[in-house]
Amino acid sequence: MKVDVSCTAPRQVINTATVTGGGDTATHTATDPTKIKNHGHDECCEHHDHS
Numbered sequence: 001m002k003v004d005v006s007c008t009a010p011r012q013v014i015n016t017a018t019v020t021g022g023g024d025t026a027t028h029t030a031t032d033p034t035k036i037k038n039h040g041h042d043e044c045c046e047h048h049d050h051s
Contacts (some may be wrong), residue, residue, distance in 0.1 A: 009036045 015032040 011036055
Protein backbone atom coordinates (compact mmCIF):
# COMPACT_ATOMS: atom_id res chain seq x y z
CA MET A 1 0.00 0.00 0.00
CA LYS A 2 1.24 3.51 -0.77
CA VAL A 3 0.20 6.57 1.21
CA ASP A 4 1.26 10.23 1.23
CA VAL A 5 3.02 11.45 4.37
CA SER A 6 4.45 14.79 5.44
CA CYS A 7 8.05 15.66 4.53
CA THR A 8 8.59 16.10 8.26
CA ALA A 9 7.38 12.63 9.23
CA PRO A 10 9.80 10.59 11.36
CA ARG A 11 11.90 7.96 9.56
CA GLN A 12 10.22 5.19 11.57
CA VAL A 13 7.04 4.68 13.59
CA ILE A 14 6.15 1.71 15.75
CA ASN A 15 2.63 0.26 15.73
CA THR A 16 1.78 -1.42 19.05
CA ALA A 17 -1.09 -3.70 20.06
CA THR A 18 -1.74 -4.87 23.62
CA VAL A 19 -4.34 -7.51 24.48
CA THR A 20 -5.64 -9.07 27.69
CA GLY A 21 -8.48 -11.40 28.59
CA GLY A 22 -9.95 -14.52 27.08
CA GLY A 23 -9.08 -16.54 30.17
CA ASP A 24 -5.38 -15.64 29.97
CA THR A 25 -4.17 -13.60 32.96
CA ALA A 26 -1.08 -12.27 31.16
CA THR A 27 -0.92 -9.12 29.06
CA HIS A 28 0.46 -9.66 25.56
CA THR A 29 2.06 -6.93 23.46
CA ALA A 30 3.17 -6.96 19.83
CA THR A 31 5.09 -4.26 18.01
CA ASP A 32 5.61 -3.63 14.32
CA PRO A 33 8.25 -1.07 13.30
CA THR A 34 7.39 0.66 10.03
CA LYS A 35 9.94 2.60 8.00
CA ILE A 36 8.75 5.87 6.45
CA LYS A 37 10.18 6.86 3.08
CA ASN A 38 9.54 10.49 2.21
CA HIS A 39 9.81 11.96 -1.25
CA GLY A 40 12.98 13.98 -0.62
CA HIS A 41 11.64 17.55 -0.78
CA ASP A 42 10.97 17.59 -4.50
CA GLU A 43 8.27 19.46 -6.39
CA CYS A 44 5.57 17.57 -4.43
CA CYS A 45 6.43 19.55 -1.27
CA GLU A 46 3.85 22.29 -1.58
CA HIS A 47 1.80 21.83 1.57
CA HIS A 48 4.18 23.02 4.28
CA ASP A 49 6.81 25.63 5.10
CA HIS A 50 10.43 24.64 4.33
CA SER A 51 11.97 27.28 6.61
